[in-house]
Structures are given as C-alpha cells and as structure tokens.
Amino acid sequence: MSAKLKWITVLMVMCTAILSGCGGSQGSTGSSSDQQGSKSEKTVLRFATWDTGESLKVMENIAKAFEKANANVKVQIEPYADGFDQKLAASFGASNPPDVMLMWDFPTYYTNLEPLDDYIAKDAGLKLDDIYESLFNYVKVDGKSYGIPAGFSSRAVYYNKKLFDAAGVPHPKDGWSWDDFKAAAAKLTDKSKKQYGFGVRAENDPYDMQGFVWSNGSSFISDDGKAIEGYMNSPETAQALQLFGDMVKEGSAVLVGGKNQLNGNDIFKAGKLAMWESGVWPLESFKEAKVDFGTVEMPAFSGKPVKGVIAMSAISVAKQSKQKELAWEFVKFFISEEAVKMKSDADLPIRKSIVQEKKFDQDPLYKPFYTMLERSDKTPSFLLNKNWKLVNRHLSTAVDAVMLGQEAQKVLDAAVKDASKYMGEK
Structure with a gap:
C-alpha cells in the first residue's frame, strides 16, 4: 500500500470515529438497538x-x-x-x-x-x-x-423517649405550648453529660423560621409583598426568634452545626439532644441508629394557632x-x-x-x-417579592445574631433599615 493510500485510510477511520462519537446529548434523537440488532x-x-x-x-x-x-x-x-x-x-x-x-x-x-x-x-x-x-x-x-x-x-419536633423517661418528663403531645417545650428542655438538660434539651442551629435559613413567626401572628413580609417594616421587625417576630436565643443563653439548648460543631442530626442520634426540630429527611437515619424516638407537632404560642412551613x-x-x-x-x-x-x-x-x-x-x-x-396555608416570603433574596441576606444575618446572643428586636430593626432599599417594586 502506498504512503498516500495509507493516509487516506487513516483519515477515513478518523472521520468515522469522530462522527460516531457525536450526537446524543445535544440532539433530540439517538440510536438504540433492538433484540434483532436493527436500529431505531x-x-x-x-x-x-x-x-x-x-x-x-x-x-x-x-x-x-x-x-x-x-x-x-x-x-x-x-x-x-x-x-x-x-x-x-x-x-x-x-x-x-x-x-x-x-x-x-x-x-x-x-x-x-x-x-x-x-x-x-x-x-x-x-x-x-x-x-x-x-x-x-x-x-x-x-x-x-x-x-x-x-x-x-413539613416540619415537626423529634424527641428522645429514653431521655424523657430517664428524666421523668412526660412525652410531649400535640397541642402543647412553647412554655411546655421550654420547661421540658430545662429538665432534660444535664451539662455534666453534655446533654441538652434542644439543639439550636448556629446558621439558619430564615425560610425554615417562618413557621414560628407565623405561629406568633406575624410574618417577615406583608401579604402583598410590599412591606417589611412592621413585619420583619414586629414585636411578635422578635419574640418568636428571641425564644431560641434565650434558650441558648439559659443553657437549656446548645448551638449546633456551626464551625467545628456537629450537626443536630448526629447529636440527636448520639443521644445527647432530647429534642430536635426538622423535616422528615432524618427520620429513617434515626431508625437505623436505633434511637427510641417519637415525633410531635410544633408547639403553640399562647392563644394562637400553630402554623407550619413546607x-x-x-x-x-x-x-x-x-x-x-x-x-x-x-x-x-x-x-x-x-x-x-x-x-x-x-x-x-x-x-x-x-x-x-x-x-x-x-x-x-x-x-x-x-x-x-x-397548618401550612401561608405563602412563603420568597414567593411574595422578586427581590427577596437580597432582603433575605440581611434577615439571615440578623437571625444568626439572635442565636449567638444578640437582642432580636435590635438586630431586626437594623435588618429592616438595611434591606428596605430593595422593597421598591414588588
């Protein structure tokens, strides 16, 4: 075979390989072989x-x-x-x-x-x-x-039955209150065993906190999506968030999931958290870890209906x-x-x-x-205003500051002041 013919043969093989390697992922059709080897x-x-x-x-x-x-x-x-x-x-x-x-x-x-x-x-x-x-x-x-x-x-409270029984605390039931929750958390805390009544996330997505705020009769934003003043920084919003910051201060709750900290799921599985709030996602892993646990709906603020977020x-x-x-x-x-x-x-x-x-x-x-x-019939904030992501950055910083010990009303007022510039057009 001549050198010229060899090069022609090589080029034909290369072209065939390139063509056969193209297609599929970018097109709307592809080839498949049936049992007889024909292609369709x-x-x-x-x-x-x-x-x-x-x-x-x-x-x-x-x-x-x-x-x-x-x-x-x-x-x-x-x-x-x-x-x-x-x-x-x-x-x-x-x-x-x-x-x-x-x-x-x-x-x-x-x-x-x-x-x-x-x-x-x-x-x-x-x-x-x-x-x-x-x-x-x-x-x-x-x-x-x-x-x-x-x-x-949706979200619910997981509780460790073994820890409740050991402390002589009755298991929580649907219809309980945040006062019931806080009282149980205090009794279930034993710092000598590094055991706490509840785990509070060091870093929070405000989306997940909306259920607590709605349950206390407030919201991060007005129903028409046009205002955060008087909503995000209302006394009711501040009270709902302050509840968790105060539990950390008082020692009946521990911060989890921050830098160099275990997350709440792992601490609950280790038997060191009596209560943990989450969605359904960790449920099967708690079963696999052989934790004796139950679930219960969220507590209520006095005289107010419980609301949830999905x-x-x-x-x-x-x-x-x-x-x-x-x-x-x-x-x-x-x-x-x-x-x-x-x-x-x-x-x-x-x-x-x-x-x-x-x-x-x-x-x-x-x-x-x-x-x-x-109980989840409210519309989340991010669906009510197109600029919510920008607003949420300031809110997220404020929420985490509350969990780290700052005063909720003060940091929420500051968040509203800083985020109001994004509230011009719905």
Whole structure:
C-alpha cells in the first residue's frame, strides 16, 4: 500500500470515529438497538435533578418506567447535584436547558418556565384533587402555575423517649405550648453529660423560621409583598426568634452545626439532644441508629394557632423546550400514583390516596408531618417579592445574631433599615 493510500485510510477511520462519537446529548434523537440488532431512532427527553445517591436511583427507576410505557423515548437524566442552580442557570443562559427539571425557586426561574395552567385545564386525568391543596401555594407566581408539586416535607419536633423517661418528663403531645417545650428542655438538660434539651442551629435559613413567626401572628413580609417594616421587625417576630436565643443563653439548648460543631442530626442520634426540630429527611437515619424516638407537632404560642412551613419540590417544563407535549407527558407520569409510590422516604407522598394506603396519616411517626401540612396555608416570603433574596441576606444575618446572643428586636430593626432599599417594586 502506498504512503498516500495509507493516509487516506487513516483519515477515513478518523472521520468515522469522530462522527460516531457525536450526537446524543445535544440532539433530540439517538440510536438504540433492538433484540434483532436493527436500529431505531429514539426521542431524547432531558431531565435535570438535584438528587444524588439512593434518591438518584429512584429518579432513574422512574425514568425507566416512563421509557417502558413510551418505547420511542429515552430519558436522559442530568444529575446537577449541589451545583443545580448554577448549572440550570447556565443552561438557560446558553438557550440549551433540559426539557423538564425539578424546581422550587420559582421567582428566580419562572420567566424561563412554561406556564402549565392550560395543560392542566385540558387534562382531566391528573387527579389534582388527590394532591394536598396547600402544596399548590408554592408553585405559583402572579397567579400562574409554573410547576406541579412532586414531593414535600413539613416540619415537626423529634424527641428522645429514653431521655424523657430517664428524666421523668412526660412525652410531649400535640397541642402543647412553647412554655411546655421550654420547661421540658430545662429538665432534660444535664451539662455534666453534655446533654441538652434542644439543639439550636448556629446558621439558619430564615425560610425554615417562618413557621414560628407565623405561629406568633406575624410574618417577615406583608401579604402583598410590599412591606417589611412592621413585619420583619414586629414585636411578635422578635419574640418568636428571641425564644431560641434565650434558650441558648439559659443553657437549656446548645448551638449546633456551626464551625467545628456537629450537626443536630448526629447529636440527636448520639443521644445527647432530647429534642430536635426538622423535616422528615432524618427520620429513617434515626431508625437505623436505633434511637427510641417519637415525633410531635410544633408547639403553640399562647392563644394562637400553630402554623407550619413546607419544603417542597415540584417538576417544571422549560419554556425553550422543543418538545413540550412530551415533556408534559413526563410531568404527568412523575406525579402519577405509580411514580409517587416509587419515590424514596426522603419526601412525603403528595397524594392523599397513597398516604391513606401507606397509613402515614395514622403512623405516630409520620402523622405529625401531615398535621403540620394542614397548618401550612401561608405563602412563603420568597414567593411574595422578586427581590427577596437580597432582603433575605440581611434577615439571615440578623437571625444568626439572635442565636449567638444578640437582642432580636435590635438586630431586626437594623435588618429592616438595611434591606428596605430593595422593597421598591414588588
């Protein structure tokens, strides 16, 4: 073979390799082989998630089940993990977003998302009345739905039965008060054993604190999203936050999760916290650690109804998707009874029928979370004002300062003063 012919052959092989390596991830179709070895084109549907580990496997199983029901579709899962926001924002910026994605931060992304109200109106088989109504408060911006609820957790108090029994303190019951809570925490604290009645987070997300503030009759922001003066720094807001700062000062609670500190989940598992407040996420790990624990709904401020806040995931469709109808079919499947049953215990089921089937509404460990869901009818601050992220930076600093010993009213007044410049336009 001549040298020239050799080079021609090499170039042909290189071209073939390059061409065969291209495609798939950027296109809408890809090749797959059937049992006989023939090839057929499949439509690729891109799905972005923040899940990792076991929960990612659940997403993969849901994708496979959808593919089984839609033989011409390949679901390409894009696990963005902790970089979810950055990668999603970059994909929108590059006009190359996934077709469907998990979502929670609707004020940030809604202009890039497809409004789903028309799809919902045309589809009678969704059985949306089987999904808890309050969850829909979390997917709307300016009255339009930009996602469908997919999973959630409310918040409750975990308590260590062994520590309660050893101290002769009765187990807490639904309907208890913050006075009951503080009295129990004081009795359950034994500093000689490095044991405390409650764990207070050194670094807090104000989002999680809203339930306490709502329960005391206040809010971080007005219902119309236009004012924080008299809300974020109201006496009731200050009182709700001061409660935790005072417990740390008095020694019946300990700061957890700060620099060089263990987090509350680990300390609770070690038997050194009598009470811990959280969502459903650590429940299974507490079981695995063989902690003898119970759960109870949040305490009440005197004469005021208890209110809760929800951490919720939804599923949304990109406005730039070129296959919105297929994306909508995946959304429908993702919230179907089949898919909801497949999801891990990291999220609570959104469908009433499945909750009843699993008897979660009767299980003593899960029931308080559904009781708190019923009490979660308020709209979170971040959904009420487009500049909330900027306001929240000042609020977050103030909340953490309270936990570290500063006076709530003073730091909240300062936060309102510093953040008011962002409150011009709703």
